[in-house]
Amino acid sequence: MQYKLKIYNTLSNKIEEFIPINANCVGMYVCGPTVYDRAHIGNARPAVVFDVLYRLLQYLYNNVKYVRNITDVDDKIYKAAKSKNISISELTEKTTKMYHGDTEALNVLPVTIEPKATEHINDIIEFIQRIIDNGSGYISNNHVYFDISTFNNYCKLSNKTLEDLINGARIEVSQNKRHPGDFVLWKPIDTEFPIGWDSPWGKGRPGWHIECSTMSYKYLGSKFDIHGGGCDLIFPHHENEIAQSYAANKQLMANYWIHNGHVMINCTKMSKSLGNFCTVREILNKFNGETIRLALLMTHYRSPLNFCSDLLQQAKNILDKWYKVLLDKEIQDTKQVDTDILNSLLDDLNTPQAIYNISSMIKNNSNLNILVNTCRRFLGILTKNPNNWFHCSNINEDWVLEQISLRNIAKKNKDYKEADRIRSLLLEKCIELEDTPSGTQWKRK
Ligand SMILES: [Zn+2]
Incomplete structure (x- = not known):
């Protein structure tokens, strides 16, 4: 190999030379979006950063397998679908399409495999069963929990003490757990979330962390090269992935852990409640x-x-x-x-x-x-x-909105020729229209 890639590994806290397990097939897993709402700029950053890494790896190696998951089962998804009065699958399919449209607009290449959690429920159940059989999972009040005391290297990635992490993060308090840091692998259906799948532990749904351990194992094996994501995922998500995968496979999951930094908007942390939240689509206007x-x-x-x-x-x-x-x-x-x-x-x-x-x-x-x-x-x-x-x-936003309202008037008057003319005019200026139930949306091509 003529060139050497040097990359910062969160696991060792230093810049290391990248040496793949198998130079003929490099594997990379990156945590993808939870599809309940439009992608915001905090979702766009890892998509673009790991796209650059993917492009570089493709130049250096013949075969690169890039897996990025879609989280399509989650409490937030259920709540969003309910509030919109549509089915979960309708919401997740639509949101996934919008995510693809937005990332494509940012010139992000399609990944090699994009597994969805709901299409891997049987794999997830088998994976949890293996964790239980190996002594790291326990059943309590219809839940399955991971027993963190069985994994010596817990918190090695974040390089902090467990107490620090628990104090700093929102950890679910529950009498069902043996240790406050234990986390859920499978939870039962309840009135808040009545949808679920049959399992040896009753009807329910997987916890969030387990899907990444299961799907990375399925597509990249028990030990692969690179695991990436935003730095906000280091704890608890990535610590939990490492613990689960070790419990099931007796391997340390991935060699290089790569994380992109936080995104702030106008110097403050991005949050919906602070109002400094922007979706990729808004910026594309x-x-x-x-x-x-x-x-x-x-x-x-x-x-x-x-x-x-x-x-x-x-x-x-x-x-x-x-x-x-x-x-x-x-x-x-x-x-x-x-x-x-x-x-x-x-x-x-x-x-x-x-x-x-x-x-x-x-x-x-x-x-x-x-x-x-x-x-x-x-x-x-x-x-x-x-x-x-x-x-x-250099097209002005007001002009675009004006054309859209002219087109709406034409459509109302059934003057489809005029409506088509306006659509073509906008397309000529690289403006793409999309008619949705909530009105016409547009973006720059
Ligand atoms: Zn993940």
Whole structure:
């Protein structure tokens, strides 16, 4: 291997050289979304960060298997479906489609396998049974719990004491548990959540953590290369995954644990109750996907990211500058890559350094073919036709809304010819419309 990838491993707290278990089949698992609502910018960051890592791994190795799950059974899903008066499957299917649409707009490549929790209930039941048989699970009041006292390395990933973690996190208090840190593997149906599957422990549903242990085992085996996710998942989710997988398989699950930093909005923690919460779709009404993607990559993946409109405007200015240089230039496809950009990414995915490299190369009029192809391949940027870029990215939001209301009037008057004309006009300006029961939604292509 000509190139060496160095990456920060949360498990060892240091930057390590990445050495795969099998260089002919590299395995990566990343915790995916819980599909009850539109993706917010905190969901977009891991999708983009691990997409860059996936692209890099695909360059370095022949075969990379990237598994990212869909959590489609959860109390939040049940509540959201109930409040919308639709079935759970209708909600999860719709939300999954919206997640795909939003991540595609950010130039995120499809993953190799995207398993859904509800399609793996039998696997989950077998996995829990193995944990019980190996002495790490116990049944109490129709619940199955994991006994954390049976796993010596619990909390090794977060590098904290169990007491610290329990005090800092919301841990479910229950008389059913032997230890306050024990967590649920299977819970029974109740009035709050009356939907469930038959199991040896009664009708119920799996806890959240167990689906990742089960599905990563099914698709990547008992020990694989990389496990990723946002840093907010380190405790309890990833600690619990490690404990469950060790109890079932007697293996330490994954060699490299990679986490992206928090996302803040206007310098405060993102939260629905504080009102500083933004969905990817909302941002796509103001900036196109490539701009959002660059804004996410301008901060190193491990640092906290402060997402605000200044950052987006800065990203747009950078892309405008780059596309301006590309105007009227013919870019040929080439497999050749720029080594400065590649080396920056090999150095713990240093995307800010890569962006700096691109800026100076554009300034110095370097080989644009290699530069653009490298950007497209690894960073998923500069993918557009430069003429379209300028034609489309300066469209005013008010004008779009005006056209949409004109189209609605035309539809009301059954003037479908006019409605189609407006749709085509918007499409020409890279604006895509989607008619939904709650009105016409739009996004920049
Ligand atoms: Zn997970």
